[in-house]
Amino acid sequence: MAEYPVIADDDTLADAVIALADGEGPFAVDVERASGFRYSQRAYLIQIFRRGAGVFLLDPPALSRYDDLQGVLATDEWVLHAASQDLPSLRELGLEPPRIFDTELASRLLGHERVGLGAIVEETLGITLAKAHSAADWSTRPLPQGWLEYAALDVLHLIDVRDILVAELAEQGKTEIAAEEFQAVLDRPSKPPRTDPWRRLSGLHTLRGRRTLAIARELWEAREELAIAQDVSPGRLVPDRSLVAAIAADPESKRALSAIKEFNGRASRTELDRWWAAFERGRAATVLPPDRVPSDTLPPPRAWSDRNPAADLRLKAARPIVEERASELGMPTENLLTPELLRRVAWEPPEPTDAEGIGEALRALGARSWQVHETAQMIADAFVASVQEPPSPAENDS
Structure with missing residues (x-):
């Protein structure tokens, strides 16, 4: 078993920063939290790998400053797997990527059936990763060496995986699509606090x-x-x-x-x-909470035929067309267009209900430009057809 020391003081971190600066290419980055054990979603271990520098495991609770590390990490792309899960914990520490490559998201866009890190590493590199410690309490100190090896392997192969996925994206003509999706992950605002x-x-x-x-x-x-x-x-x-x-x-x-x-x-x-x-x-208590709070949540589609028959027809006309286009593109439907966005424009379509109006409505809901390009016209056409040709009885039963 390889030995992976943990960086737990600022002087050792300074040495790691120098080594990372001397490396080349993107940085593979991963975070281990203690979800289910701790209240916070803070990082309890940060793993970084760069070619020519090696793997570095950081103990965030033991470190006091990250500005020099951020200065180096800001010089190139970060490669993460399921970046939206790790970015909040990294941002708490002042660590912000200039741009990202998300291997999980890329795998979805490419139509890989299994998109977990272990599955993607095995499919692309033929290397099997053990996932024995994925649900461990990473606030444990000291961290067992077996856990540290597992954590190191999460970043050790990530750059090689990225290179293969970059080639696959280019081959399928999805390079720009992936770039838009990665940027959307970076730009996504934090969720506002929940009411009640x-x-x-x-x-x-x-x-x-x-x-x-x-x-x-x-x-x-x-x-x-x-x-x-x-x-x-x-x-x-x-x-x-x-x-x-x-x-x-x-x-x-x-x-x-x-x-x-x-x-x-x-x-x-x-x-x-x-x-x-x-x-x-x-x-x-003298102020009692209401039984229910106002919500903009749409009713489930099965109730649409009674609640909003026209919207029901629009959704039933558009949904299979979007699904078919996703299949042609070789990606899950939810990556082509989030089902909630389609439901929103079907429930309350814009005026005018043409491709431009649908596109503006989708953008306002958060759709990316490539998604609008791929779906707005077909949705508009489907909405028109829903008025002219009601769905068959079989579609009504779905």
Whole structure:
């Protein structure tokens, strides 16, 4: 087993920066987090590889500054796999790529059936990667050497994979398409905070009554506060199902709450005062949450024939045409055009409903230029046809 030391002090990082500067070509970059274990999505290990420099494993919690590293990394392209997952953690540290190549996204555009890193490395290079530690707690210190080898291999072959995918993209005439998609990943804004995030509580739909929802809100917020303070995943403290079971049981006292057998988890008993206080706040609340909050979510397509028959006809006319075009291009339909975007323009089409109007509507929803070029005219034609030729009974049943 190869030995991979971890860079855990600023002086050693400075040496690594010099070595990376002396290398050549793109940087392969990967991040390991502790999702499911920690509250934060911070990076607990950063892996970097560059030809002529080698592999470097960084311990972010132990390092204090990254400006010199950023200065070097800003000189060339970064190669990542599923970049949208790793970029937020890297940006927290002030690490920002000038441009990227996403091997997962490229593989999707090329029509590869399996797009996980291990599958792509095996398909392109014939090398098998073990994925034994993909769900490990990367906040563990010290990190076992076996984990470090696994992490190093995640970047060691990434540049070679990139070179093969670059050739495949050129062969299929998708180089510019991929460039637009990569830039869209870089430009994608952060998601705004959710309104009433406590409504994400799994099983909340089984509870009834605004007072009950007020209790759910207080319990969820109490758990969040504790999770943030301890940097622990909320579900590891008290699972959602346990909170919902406690709310449904409607205990009359702290003792009754402690007796609920489903109310279990790491902090169910040790933080009993916290949970009971949340119950009391919810029961005493004077401002109760509404049963439902306004949403711009569209109804499921199966309900369209009753709710919006014209939109139903438009969607049924356009969807198979978009799917057929995606098949011709050799890529998943969702990469040609996100189904939600097609549903949006079908539900409430622009005026005029021609290729230009459809294209403007798609751009406003976030579609890229190449997607508009490929789909706007066919969608416009399908919408016209939906008025003239209603779908067959078989299509209505789909």
